[in-house]
Each structure stands twice: as C-alpha cells, then as structure tokens.
Amino acid sequence: MKILECGAAGPATVAIVGGIHGDEPAGERIVDRLARELPAPSDTDGEGTIRLIVANEPALKAETRYTDADLNRVFPGDADSDEYERALAVRLTDALQGTDAVLAIHTSHSAPPPFAIYSRLTDSVRRTVTGMPVEYVLDSSDLRSTTLDSVVNDAVSLEAGRQGSEDAVEFGHEAALDFLRAHGALADSPTFTETTIIKGGEEVPKGGGEPSVYYRNFEEIPEGEVFASDDVYTHRVDESGIVPVLASERGYDDIFGIYGRIAGTISPPDDVERASNE
Template identity: 65%
Template sequence: MQTIDRESAGSARVAIVGGIHGDEPAGVRIVERLAAELSPLDPTDGGGVDGGRNGDDAEPEGLVRLILANEPAIEAETRYTDADLNRAFPGDADSEEYERALAPRLAAELEGFDAVLALHTSHSAPPPFAIFSDLTESVRRTVTGLPVDHVVDASGLRSTTLDSTIPHTVSIEVGRQGSEAAVEFGHEACHAFLRVHDALADEPPTFSETVVVKGSEEVPKGGGEPRVHFANFEAIPEGAVFAEDDVYTHRVEEPGVVPILASERGYDDIFGMYGRVTGAVKPPGEGELRVYPRGDRDERRDSGAGGDDGENGSERSGRSN
C-alpha cells in the first residue's frame, strides 16, 4: 500500500483510494495524476511526503490523502492475489491471505477522515454512479457534489466493503474497465469531490439532487450464452426478461425494478443486481438529512426508472428460472 499526502485548501481531512482491485487501472492512474497535480505538504506543518508521513510528526489539520491500496494486485494486473479486498473488511491482521491482512491496515490509514472516495470501474455499461452504505452529512455532500445522476444505497447488501465499514465513504463507478473515458471522468469526479469538501479552491462546488436506487439482490448467472436486455437504471417493464442464459431466465414480475451493474460477461456468477428507485438525496442545506421520496415534480431527473413515491419500496422482484 502506498500513501501519498497532499496539501488541502481547507481544514477537512479527505482521502481518495484507487487500486482496491488491481485490474482496474483507472483508479491507479487517477491517484497518480492527482499526486502530480496537488501541492506537497509543507514539512514545517508536520506534513508527510510521498509514501507516508514523517515519523512521529503531527499531521496537519487539513490534508488530502491519496492511496494506492493493493500494490501486488496492481503490479500483477489482477483483481486480487488471495481474496477480494472489497469483500474482506474489516479484515484480520494475522490472516495469511494478503488482502484480508491488508484490510485493517487500509482502514487505519482512513481512521478519523471526514470524507473518503473509493474509485472503481466495471465491465458494465455507463452511466457512472456512486454507492453509499451510510448516509451521513459528509456522504450527502459527496453524493450531491459528484457529477452523477444516480447513487446506489447498498446498506442492505454486503457488509464487507470499504464503504460499508469506513465512515463517510462513498464508492464511485467511474466507467468501463480499461477505458480512457473512465480515467477522464474519474479525474473530473475527484476534483468535484475535493471541491465540495473545501480541499480544492479552484472554483466553487456544484451540488445537485441525486436519484437513489436501493440495491436488493444479485441476479445469478448459470452457463452458456449470456444475454442482458436492459441497461443500468433503465426501467424493466413488468413481465419482461431482464437477462437469460442456458440455465436462467430472469423475468421481472413487479414494476419499478432497474438493473445495477448489468453485464453479460463482467462477472462469472451474476448478471448484476436488481434495484428500485426509492427517492433522492437533496443537496446540503435543502432540508433534513434523509433520502427524500420523489414526487411528480422530480420526473425530469428520472432516467425512465419506475419507483414508489413512498420512502421505502419493496426490495425484491419476482423472477422465474
């Protein structure tokens, strides 16, 4: 793991993590690009240099921490060496599996931070989107300040990811794995993240309402030729087949279901996940901290996905195999 501390324009302590998965080079390139762009810390302020901090010196009040998480996997250009790091939290420092032992070390590097952004790519189609597990005020600022239209509420899914275990963390899927577009969009998104937390003062931050999609269940894949018929966040009509192969036919029997991370060949065992539009996160200063139900006036921001106007919709869709 490589930790690079850089100067912040404000007092917040924020972090950007790339290389959680070694076969997602966009995050690595974005972190390296930010390290070259941002000013080094002033050593007289107790700041660190590339690769870590200066011994026992106190850290400055505000800083930007850039982390390349899984260096062996990055070097090998593989998702992980022993275990998926984003399925290994909180981890075990004594584990013989590299990633499971790495997880608590990474968590320690992020302890006490005001905001964390974890960079990912996938084989799923655009658009980019964010993911949160706990909607704190910091997460609300991040989500509504990023240039994304959708955020996935993953609170009902796994509890072993970075965003489910490290406070104030948002993950972002910046684009298709291996694409230049993912690098450029992710770099733009990181600048937006730094602005909304006052770490970058080049221009004022921009906030906008963000549609929330509650993740509910993974859609299993069997074998043979996979076929996916709907794109991410596209409403699946009641009775339509979302995906199929020689083993499964996934027919959605309820309205309001949308795909998340839909992909024919991106994953060995799943086509993606089902989700449901449950509301929208409003920018800071526009009411309570909550996921707001969406009314008719919000239809302009809907990508065609159906959903309940209530705050909590049903989480499961029917399907036949």
C-alpha cells in the same frame, strides 16, 4: 500500499483510494495524476490534508483483481491472516482513520453511466454524492457488509466507467476533483445537484451457456419482461419499478448484476440550500 499526502485549502482531512482491485488500473492512474497536480502540505494555508492511497499494489502489478482474496469482500479484515488482502483490509482501514470523507474509485465491465455507492447516508456522504457529476447513487445498505464503504464511516465508492477505458480515467479524475471541492479541500467553489437513489436489492444469478442482458443500467424494466437469460436462467421481473445495476453479460462469473428500485432523491447539503435561498 502507497500513501501520499497533499495540502488542502480547508480544515477537512479527506482521502481518495484507487487500486482496491488490481484489474482496475484507472484508480491508480487517477491517484498518481492528482499527486502531480495537488500542492504539497507546506504549500497551502489550510489545516486539512488530502490523503491519496493506492491500495493493492501487488494485484495491480499482476494485473489481476486480487492475489489471495477480493479486497472489497473481506473488510474489516484480519491483521493475522495469511491472505494478503484480508490483512491489507486492516491496514487500509487504519490509514483512513481520522478522515472526514473518503472516495474509493472503481471501474467495471458494466455499461455507463457512472454512479456512486454508499452504505450509510451521513452528512459527509450527502456532500460527496451531490457534489460529484453522477445522476444515480446505489444505496447498498442491504447488500454486502464486507466492502470498504460498509465499514468506513463517510466513505463513498465511485464506479467511474468501463474497465480499461480512457473515459473512466477522465471521468474519475474530474469526479475526484469535484469531491475535493465539495469538502473544501480545493479553493474553487463546488457545484451540487440532486441525485437519484437506487435501493440495492437481490443479486441476479448467472448459470451457464450463452448469457444475454436486455436492459441497460438504470433503465426501468417493464413488469413481465425478461432482464437477462442464459442456458440455466430466464430472469423475468414480476413487478414495476425495477432497474438493473452493474448489468453485464460477461463481467461477473456468477451474477448478471443487481436488481434495484428507485427510492427517491438525495438533496444537496442544508448549508448549500440556505445559501442558494438568501
């Protein structure tokens, strides 16, 4: 694990994590780019810190998702484990202690648009989500409890785009800068917008044979229509208001994606709303 520290314009300590999965190199590229762009701690007047972390260096080097276990499925981890990622989860969690906000950058085989993910809607998470240029955020509180954002307070994951694409690197870099602005780590002013909440529901299992997906991410599936199918399953929705998340024919071995339901919006922080009304 590589940890770099840069100077922040304000008092907050924030962290950006890339490389949780070794087959998603965009996060490492974004962290390295930010390390070149951001000032050293001695070159800023702020009391805070920007912590830049590349998490799973062996998996990145091997260009594989993980070496022993999926890092984003084994939090909070076990320091005594013989599995590299299970022990790494403890080290990464420790490295994020004392932070006011955390952004973990991911990519996927799923189609655009980029979106954010949270497990707990804290004030910091609200600031992160509405401060980035994403239209949707997945509330994953009823999904897995073994991801980074499920065990680290004030953490948000960003699905920056399609795995291996330059668009994901560029979007993730700009979103990371907006994250830093939202928490006062950069001197220039942030921009906040409302974000639509998608409540995560059940995973959509995949069987075998030729897979087909008929609806894009966040596209509402009409009641009675088929979302996805293969030689084993035909997934027909039986209610309205269902949208797919992480929809992909070949991106995952065992699922087509996740069913979500539109659950309202997240508004910008109260201090932003008060400022805009003065």
